[in-house]
Amino acid sequence: MFYHVKELQYNAKPNKPDAVYAKKLQEILGGQFGEISVMMQYLFQGWNCRGEKKYRDMLLDIGTEEIAHVEMISTMIAQLLDQAPAREQEQAAQNPVLNSAMGGNSDVQDQIVKTVLSGMSPQHMIVSGLGAQPVDSVGYPWNSRYMIASGNLLADFRANLNAESQGRLQVARLYEMTTDNGVRDMLSFLLARDTMHQNQWMAAIEELEQNQKPIVPSTFPQELEKQEVSYSFMNFSAGEDSKTGRWANGKSMDGQASFEYVAQPEAMGQTPELTPAPPYVHGTPPTAGQAQAQYEQEAIQSH
């Protein structure tokens, strides 16, 4: 069960409104690697956790923190949308926020309003009425196929490390895309937490790998896999630039074998030939005359 306190985990106050940036900031709220994704991913991993208690507890710790991040970014977006204009004309002149920002120059105002109107999300006006939305920076809604809770913690902690890596990368880019000190202050907090969270998942992975083999799932008997191709790098793209990488040289990372470079991989399987479908499927009919007659006969009989 959950409780809420009114204060934000960290400040979320822009220096001034910026409806165009509000749209961009949506990416880390409702995008593929936004805060809703990690919130839902950690909570579901925690609720579904069948492993040791400390993992469930840790997952619910961080999942609960992420709700607070969703709250911070939503609050920031709502403020960035303050006083956003609806149309070009007189409103700009009458709008005290825009007015003071532009020193009363109406030509500049007009131009700025036009730019805002073409760059902001129309849904921030029409749908949410100057509120944050659970969508990304192109307006695509968050959906739960963005997250994973597989029941295997080593697999999932890798998903989490990835999510925090993509997430911090996007926050860093958004930091570069503004010069508003208030926005940057909030982002500097998120960057720091993502530093912790990347560290956290690396630590949790290290801990799990001390108890199991690093190939997920570690419990599948390796003798049941086709082991002759378990350590072969196959060169399917002409040229051998890929030959010099660590993945093609030396001991495999699981310590079981050495990497092999297959310069000219050959097909090992059959040439597929599918049988015709039964008449009731109405697939492509046979082409030669007689077969066709018989086929249609069968088809009629089946009705």
Next chain:
Amino acid sequence: MFYHVKELQYNAKPNKPDAVYAKKLQEILGGQFGEISVMMQYLFQGWNCRGEKKYRDMLLDIGTEEIAHVEMISTMIAQLLDQAPAREQEQAAQNPVLNSAMGGNSDVQDQIVKTVLSGMSPQHMIVSGLGAQPVDSVGYPWNSRYMIASGNLLADFRANLNAESQGRLQVARLYEMTTDNGVRDMLSFLLARDTMHQNQWMAAIEELEQNQKPIVPSTFPQELEKQEVSYSFMNFSAGEDSKTGRWANGKSMDGQASFEYVAQPEAMGQTPELTPAPPYVHGTPPTAGQAQAQYEQEAIQSH
């Protein structure tokens, strides 16, 4: 540019049809972590690669291999669907495949056909006419938000390691869900390649981390982040089971600091208060009588 050869990379031949299993196998074809996902992910990472040539080459090697995996699984599914029944009645009796499989016992046949009809995907009959579909095991279509190509290879290699971990986990589960030796033979090949591919991404990550700090993006100046919370584990869920993990003890994984456990994290931010929206937004109107009148007045003036 690409070329195709007719042989499959490895055999994909079931011992006998099984339309219900065909539906389940769709998961690793068109699901979130199916072969279409890794095929598209590696190809786009390769095509967009602005890093060293060997990474682009390696990505296109493995991306090209994955197209062959999509081909193998599609071929397998089509064969599992051979002679699938359309309806309960007479067709079963007339169906030689089902007939021989059931020793001519028509009661058993009826029951088996019923089970097949309730467990197979209706779209395998109605839409694809006994062919594989680019969808998952519940019929949800593949979509490109399943993949990522971020322009930062360390971030993306972590995405790749995750994809291969989730993918091999799903293949292992599907191996458990059948006893057909032909299907298991193909899956044993995919399991082996996923063993290689997990090794491959671990190797590539190790190589990249020798040249950059492990926190993505390594190029963002860490002094710009809120460093007092960069190594703190925050305990937002009552109870301290999470205190004993590696993530709360010892040196941080990036070697920059030591982990700290914050047993009772406090809010550090403001209590949000949003300003009312301008009249033209038609948000919630003010409640006190006079303010309301003035508000409506402004609204009328703006038309």
Next chain:
Amino acid sequence: MFYHVKELQYNAKPNKPDAVYAKKLQEILGGQFGEISVMMQYLFQGWNCRGEKKYRDMLLDIGTEEIAHVEMISTMIAQLLDQAPAREQEQAAQNPVLNSAMGGNSDVQDQIVKTVLSGMSPQHMIVSGLGAQPVDSVGYPWNSRYMIASGNLLADFRANLNAESQGRLQVARLYEMTTDNGVRDMLSFLLARDTMHQNQWMAAIEELEQNQKPIVPSTFPQELEKQEVSYSFMNFSAGEDSKTGRWANGKSMDGQASFEYVAQPEAMGQTPELTPAPPYVHGTPPTAGQAQAQYEQEAIQSH
């Protein structure tokens, strides 16, 4: 900011596993009117709230409660999936839960396992490894277009009343679809909370309507709408059964006029005629010979 406690808001313990029912129960977790929808809807309405403080506070109260409902249902689903079978053969016999449930009768076991396998979600095995998923009862992922936070509380409270009405209806149906006392106990709690929540939104609507006209948005000047059709019921379907309803008789609900029944509504608008597109659009070309030549001439000039 949020805190979590380990106990559930109410018990969520099934009497025995039931993987088929687990799939059905997904509807009120990740469906259009499931708990994720109301959780997200109330939280975003609260975070975006520009109205009186008590509304923001109330929205965050109920939004926070709904996270706990998501937690309860997820926990229930995970337990309903306990020991779910992966395939028909020997596993059933070796499975103590199934075994005791079936009195050791292996024929009955086989049949039950078959039914479970055809009726459960394949993703509960392959993707989530016996965990709850943020999807509905047909496996479709939750997405944020299920919710609304419009910035106008009267509009949104109507959305909320609808969500709680659809939600309680679905819970009631799911109650009918099981006889498991443990499941029914949890559902009886959710039914009661939905009773409260329908009451709550009716109360909040009543309160708002004491301060504003009941037509949303109340702030749009009604003299700017085409008032001659503001109270007319138009009969576009042959027959006049619809004439006897309250919507066609008596005073309008906003008290501004009386309902009117238009038995034979007539078109009031123009017959549309669109102009041809410019050549660079490559729309349908003009059909007469000469016009075509000129059109192609223009097209060439533009390159």
Next chain:
Amino acid sequence: MFYHVKELQYNAKPNKPDAVYAKKLQEILGGQFGEISVMMQYLFQGWNCRGEKKYRDMLLDIGTEEIAHVEMISTMIAQLLDQAPAREQEQAAQNPVLNSAMGGNSDVQDQIVKTVLSGMSPQHMIVSGLGAQPVDSVGYPWNSRYMIASGNLLADFRANLNAESQGRLQVARLYEMTTDNGVRDMLSFLLARDTMHQNQWMAAIEELEQNQKPIVPSTFPQELEKQEVSYSFMNFSAGEDSKTGRWANGKSMDGQASFEYVAQPEAMGQTPELTPAPPYVHGTPPTAGQAQAQYEQEAIQSH
């Protein structure tokens, strides 16, 4: 069955083209609360109606009217797109519509064309060739999870009242976002119809509530719900601003009890503990050495 007449229900003629506004207007055509949503919602509620004839008739009346609204807005959008530019250069100068609109000033023309190109939807040129699309203002396609037909008319009429409330709110905002008299004329008609439709659903709800209890579904025996929490407002967010609302004071809206304010709600449920998954699920393996060996043994036996 349906018939069409060529005239629109009401005029849909803009004063002049405006490709940027055309994109915004898409919201009330193909958005979550656009005309396609209500058209489909009312038609499906009517076709599925198992209640009194007058409800079916009324639903098909209004559903049929909504097809005409889809037609009007589509026609309007196509005209707003007339002569939209494809690229910056010479086309603007050669475009008589743009030319006259700008008094032949080519610098102004260039700037206006640039603004149009950055603000219009690229799909209005590339995909629909200056035609309306069944998408919203950010280009997201309409999908049928936007609508509901639950088989319970009281629930559905609340959905309908919500849809008309959100819909009229969006139309009002779009009215504010243009000064084109032709567009505003059409919107004034839609605003009036939405006034009627909000009245209509309020009337229909009132009528239904005279025959049944207002808590949906009224047919579920209330003694089967956990009645001790049926009228309690629970304060999960610190602070008691929410205490003063109607929802926490006085008689409940269904007249069955009085509202209660629970200032410090306590958890009433168990602390969840999930059992480990069977080996064939390949969940997180047990951590202690011996259990692990046994677990792997079981796993091998099952193959």
Next chain:
Amino acid sequence: MFYHVKELQYNAKPNKPDAVYAKKLQEILGGQFGEISVMMQYLFQGWNCRGEKKYRDMLLDIGTEEIAHVEMISTMIAQLLDQAPAREQEQAAQNPVLNSAMGGNSDVQDQIVKTVLSGMSPQHMIVSGLGAQPVDSVGYPWNSRYMIASGNLLADFRANLNAESQGRLQVARLYEMTTDNGVRDMLSFLLARDTMHQNQWMAAIEELEQNQKPIVPSTFPQELEKQEVSYSFMNFSAGEDSKTGRWANGKSMDGQASFEYVAQPEAMGQTPELTPAPPYVHGTPPTAGQAQAQYEQEAIQSH
């Protein structure tokens, strides 16, 4: 504008309920090539039509007919769902429809109910309460990316011919999947209309092609395309089975040239090399030490 009459275009009465078949029939209602798709496709093509009046009129004729098809199939599905069971136990015995269908044999009843419960859509009970849904046979919602209205009628009539071909194919398969005479009667009507509609689009295409070249868009000057590859079939898959087809032999279908078979197609383009991204993008950092230092220096300067 539209009018509705109460009678269906053709009878839609099943002989008896069949909830499992109801789910399958959803495919031609809300699937990719279901009736909602053609209804919306034709209506939007009509409303957006900038060509001759007769095309607009014809498109609205057939679009209006398709609304009636949606109505027929919805009505059929609702009846197929009559008396569908909610759970296994006592309800079956108490259900007169099931009871008479099974001759009072309770064992058979139990088995039949189980099969129905595992094969029907859970949403037909939980969400729509025994009503049709605008979804396909796996429960995926209809969305408007299923349709096209491109502004070029020749392109669109080909889309229409395709839609009617896929549609009739699916109806034919569904005809094979039932033996209910009432269902088959309705399908026989739809099959006939689809015969007409395939004829209709072939006729309309023939007519258009008498006025324009058959390559869409006919208005693009062919001298601007890379004409040396305009008639070459390229053999990218090993083996030359494809050499014997009409597409590789004889005069091209547009009458402009002869087909050419390129047995060994060669790449004609550059080997791509992308430049590194600017520091503010935080892409993969350069690997050599010095470049890295400079790169980070630039990055710091930009903040």
Next chain:
Amino acid sequence: MFYHVKELQYNAKPNKPDAVYAKKLQEILGGQFGEISVMMQYLFQGWNCRGEKKYRDMLLDIGTEEIAHVEMISTMIAQLLDQAPAREQEQAAQNPVLNSAMGGNSDVQDQIVKTVLSGMSPQHMIVSGLGAQPVDSVGYPWNSRYMIASGNLLADFRANLNAESQGRLQVARLYEMTTDNGVRDMLSFLLARDTMHQNQWMAAIEELEQNQKPIVPSTFPQELEKQEVSYSFMNFSAGEDSKTGRWANGKSMDGQASFEYVAQPEAMGQTPELTPAPPYVHGTPPTAGQAQAQYEQEAIQSH
């Protein structure tokens, strides 16, 4: 199985970066009729092909070519994004590409950067870091419901002809939307290949139609369809403009009959009346008092 060579099929080199056009070009990469769609459509049709070998071979030829088109367009987009700006301020001045393009005029620079920032996709910066994405021009992800492989080649070749028609139309429009010679060079290649591919599918259709009737599926016995409406054009839209088309006059295209024009089509079906749902469905309750009591009684008994 597949192999890759490093050279592109044809050159993909823009003259200069243009981040706004990069967004538009996404349409033919990841849009409904983009290259990913035809790539996947042809490959799946080939892999599922149960017809003559030459069709499978031909489908895999063209499917393999299409992967190369995806590669070309991706490469082009990445280059169009070179040096795209992140924010308005100083970066433009420091950006040598932008700088030289604008002759060092900082006012012009500022304006150009603003236009780029409002017109480019924010995800090209935040998500893909200046790389191509598998999405369309409004950022909507590619999904596999865009393609079809039905198991009936005549149906599918019509889908293919449609895809190549819509595709070439979109390429032609994009050609008009730029004046960059490098981009136009690549598009001129795609236009030529689409010319071939439209020819190819017309040829393949002609070949198939020599062996089967042109109404898909040709194998369904036409005597089982309702033949009295198989050749009737029905005039559901007032006015008879549609009477003069080929579809209403002369021999039907399948040569089986003559077209008939039905000026005033009449309904041939029943007026639907649905029976009430059982109590456990909790649909709309009966309205008369007594029936209601009985209904609730039944409902209670079932618990």
